[in-house]
Amino acid sequence: MSSSSLTGAEVVVKALIDQGVECIFGYPGGAVLPIYDALFQQNRLRHILVRHEQGAAHAAEGYARASGKVGVLLVTSGPGATNAVTGLTDALLDSVPIVCITGQVPLHLIGTDAFQECDTTGITRACTKHNYLVRRPEVLARTLHEAFSIARSGRPGPVVVDLPKDVQFALAPYVAPDNIRHRTYRPPSTPDARAIVQAAEALLVAKKPIIYAGGGVINSGDEASRCLKSLVDTTNFPITLTLMGLGGVPSSMRQFLGMLGMHGTFEANLAMHHCDVMLCVGARFDDRVTGRLDAFAPNAQKIHIDIDPSSINKIVRADIKICADAGLALKELLRVWQSLAQDKKTAQGKALVRWWQQIDEWRKRNSLAFRADDKKIQPQEAIRRLVQATQHRAVRITTEVGQHQMWAAQHFPFEKPRRWMTSGGLGTMGYGLPAAIGVQLAYPRELVIDIAGEASILMNMQELSTAVQQRLPVKVFILNNQYMGMVRQWQELLHGGRYAESYTASLPDFVKLAEAYGARGLRATKPSELDDVIAQMIEHPGAVLADICVDQHANCFPMIPSGAAHNEMLLGDEQQAEVSDDGKMLV
Amino acid sequence: MSTSSAPISAANRHAIAVVVDNESGVLSKVIGLFSGRGYNIESLTVCSINASDTVSRITIVTSGDDMTVEQIKAQLARLVPVHGVEDLSQQGEHIEKEMALVKIVAKGVERREALRVANIFGAKVSDTTLSSFVFNLSGSSRKLDAFIAMMRSLGEIEIARSGVVALNRGEEVFSRHR
Ligand SMILES: Cc1ncc(C[n+]2csc(CCOP(=O)(O)OP(=O)(O)O)c2C)c(N)n1
Ligand SMILES: [Mg+2]
Numbered sequence: 001m002s003s004s005s006l007t008g009a010e011v012v013v014k015a016l017i018d019q020g021v022e023c024i025f026g027y028p029g030g031a032v033l034p035i036y037d038a039l040f041q042q043n044r045l046r047h048i049l050v051r052h053e054q055g056a057a058h059a060a061e062g063y064a065r066a067s068g069k070v071g072v073l074l075v076t077s078g079p080g081a082t083n084a085v086t087g088l089t090d091a092l093l094d095s096v097p098i099v100c101i102t103g104q105v106p107l108h109l110i111g112t113d114a115f116q117e118c119d120t121t122g123i124t125r126a127c128t129k130h131n132y133l134v135r136r137p138e139v140l141a142r143t144l145h146e147a148f149s150i151a152r153s154g155r156p157g158p159v160v161v162d163l164p165k166d167v168q169f170a171l172a173p174y175v176a177p178d179n180i181r182h183r184t185y186r187p188p189s190t191p192d193a194r195a196i197v198q199a200a201e202a203l204l205v206a207k208k209p210i211i212y213a214g215g216g217v218i219n220s221g222d223e224a225s226r227c228l229k230s231l232v233d234t235t236n237f238p239i240t241l242t243l244m245g246l247g248g249v250p251s252s253m254r255q256f257l258g259m260l261g262m263h264g265t266f267e268a269n270l271a272m273h274h275c276d277v278m279l280c281v282g283a284r285f286d287d288r289v290t291g292r293l294d295a296f297a298p299n300a301q302k303i304h305i306d307i308d309p310s311s312i313n314k315i316v317r318a319d320i321k322i323c324a325d326a327g328l329a330l331k332e333l334l335r336v337w338q339s340l341a342q343d344k345k346t347a348q349g350k351a352l353v354r355w356w357q358q359i360d361e362w363r364k365r366n367s368l369a370f371r372a373d374d375k376k377i378q379p380q381e382a383i384r385r386l387v388q389a390t391q392h393r394a395v396r397i398t399t400e401v402g403q404h405q406m407w408a409a410q411h412f413p414f415e416k417p418r419r420w421m422t423s424g425g426l427g428t429m430g431y432g433l434p435a436a437i438g439v440q441l442a443y444p445r446e447l448v449i450d451i452a453g454e455a456s457i458l459m460n461m462q463e464l465s466t467a468v469q470q471r472l473p474v475k476v477f478i479l480n481n482q483y484m485g486m487v488r489q490w491q492e493l494l495h496g497g498r499y500a501e502s503y504t505a506s507l508p509d510f511v512k513l514a515e516a517y518g519a520r521g522l523r524a525t526k527p528s529e530l531d532d533v534i535a536q537m538i539e540h541p542g543a544v545l546a547d548i549c550v551d552q553h554a555n556c557f558p559m560i561p562s563g564a565a566h567n568e569m570l571l572g573d574e575q576q577a578e579v580s581d582d583g584k585m586l587v
Numbered sequence: 588m589s590t591s592s593a594p595i596s597a598a599n600r601h602a603i604a605v606v607v608d609n610e611s612g613v614l615s616k617v618i619g620l621f622s623g624r625g626y627n628i629e630s631l632t633v634c635s636i637n638a639s640d641t642v643s644r645i646t647i648v649t650s651g652d653d654m655t656v657e658q659i660k661a662q663l664a665r666l667v668p669v670h671g672v673e674d675l676s677q678q679g680e681h682i683e684k685e686m687a688l689v690k691i692v693a694k695g696v697e698r699r700e701a702l703r704v705a706n707i708f709g710a711k712v713s714d715t716t717l718s719s720f721v722f723n724l725s726g727s728s729r730k731l732d733a734f735i736a737m738m739r740s741l742g743e744i745e746i747a748r749s750g751v752v753a754l755n756r757g758e759e760v761f762s763r764h765r
Binding site: 129130 | 611
């Protein structure tokens, strides 16, 4: 125990600095005032004042996902904590390492329904990887360091540290972070050597192999992406990525089939359906990926690599289970693969030629094609133009949730990991703008764009004020169809075109709205205006809202209707398929 | 506590021991996992098991098909304060015991019969008045069920049961490894 001349609040600041934190997102209130006072008296930690605590949580997520570091937010008790809950849940489902420090009423008032008291650890129990209520100043420093270690280790996730106000005022001993980790929590990391050999042998005799990789590859680190790319290069196996995994291998790789799942490409989904050996790395057989489970890759032997033992055999039974860090497992798999008999690889090469011929046939279907129009801006066209205008720049994309998100996933190519931040698991409208703020803070010189829908952006619109205050030049590229397009698309498919409440009347004028916030507002209503608006958006040195008025009736295809299988995709140009009653039940 | 009322057959019934840090909130994390993910709990017991009260053992009796039970164990194991999870039913020979306190209010023939039945079951008398007994019986849950059913037919009863505790047979010590 070293100096005990620090207060709990000062210990918080020191612990954050020692954890390498550079900026935190937060919002003050009575129960965190001692910490704000400590922040005021130092200049190592930058505090970003958000406009709503949900924004702080998503900004911390964006920062974490782009930088690979732990994101931090600081909020007050009661409403401050409850406002952060959506962001915590989002981080839990997408495995994002964040630490959320919440103020709490002083210990003697806990349980008395005191002003701005809520049971924060109770409320966040189900939406955190772990949470703490710090009852003694002696354990404060250790708890904070432990929280960081838990957030970033194993399958990353959000950790809440609830700090009663009296603990913030009390003198508290400080301990440095060196080697502080949880007493017993030891997530898996290195793969079982035998399982790796089994996996390599299974892959070697595959005639129709496929690699299906997800966010676990990104979370593991750049080395995992490099190993995955090498594996694809040396095996020549086709690879598809989940929404969370985009950028896990360069999308320009010939072997990349595009995203799979509900709005995945024809070739990715059919290759999944027909494969005989599937290597799943850092993905979790989400229902948006598998479609109807009993028809999912019916003939495939499945190899599953995941750092979370509970992800394996949860939805789909794995034939070969590898519970390990994706990067370490891929590295081993690559090493073992290289030592395998060359003659068998040559023999496999011949089978692969046929498999690739089949896949190339599917590819010819060109399932992401759309008809550009010279009167109405097609949303896909808007994204394509954005891609063209930004292709020689360092660009990072966030999104909101809806059709625009799926179009962005389909049409924006990512060559590297951590360039694509979207709310996958929770599907949180309002994620994209605050996330973009976090990303921009991590990479001040890069171009950060939130591809947004007009409905979603209104959910955390207030954060534009944060961007303006911090001079963060984030760009919000709104594909404005005046509809909650994804809802409208489902209503079209499942509810006889009765568009209940999915049209937004009285939308704000986004150009004026931007100006009201002190940002720049731009608008394009015709295809001919697109390039110019995009150029102005990129060139403007500050935050921009670009209102891209697109065709209101465009739908996002391909689509596997809920409850259907991978080979029952709708491609958008045929008659509408019937959705089963079971399918209608699904979300 | 069971979230579904289907009776648990022996084949898919599992007694699971979970060794956890004895910190505040850990029990709600375990219970919340079961309710949040829709798993059954037939019985749950918890008590600290070391001298310094820093470690507790939770015994859960649950049920489900193989994949569900595997999930339950994996989900438990990934909770941060959980040191270890052991499926006693899967490991074979183990002992399961439960304790019940059964109060019966009865007079005359019923009262005498209650005492006789208690003797047959090996229940001890923990309290008595002229019109009541409190019996204390431990054993398998089935034995307790049978005893309680008989008592119920003899008078008004009130029962308190401890829930199941379980331990492996043999010299293997589970918590030594943690
Ligand atoms: C917080 C939240 N509420 C509701 C939903 C359900 N939802 C999914 S997409 C969507 C519509 C989004 O509309 P918009 O942002 O305009 O995007 P578009 O689909 O039109 O591109 C809604 C309401 C959600 N995902 N998140
Ligand atoms: Mg819209």
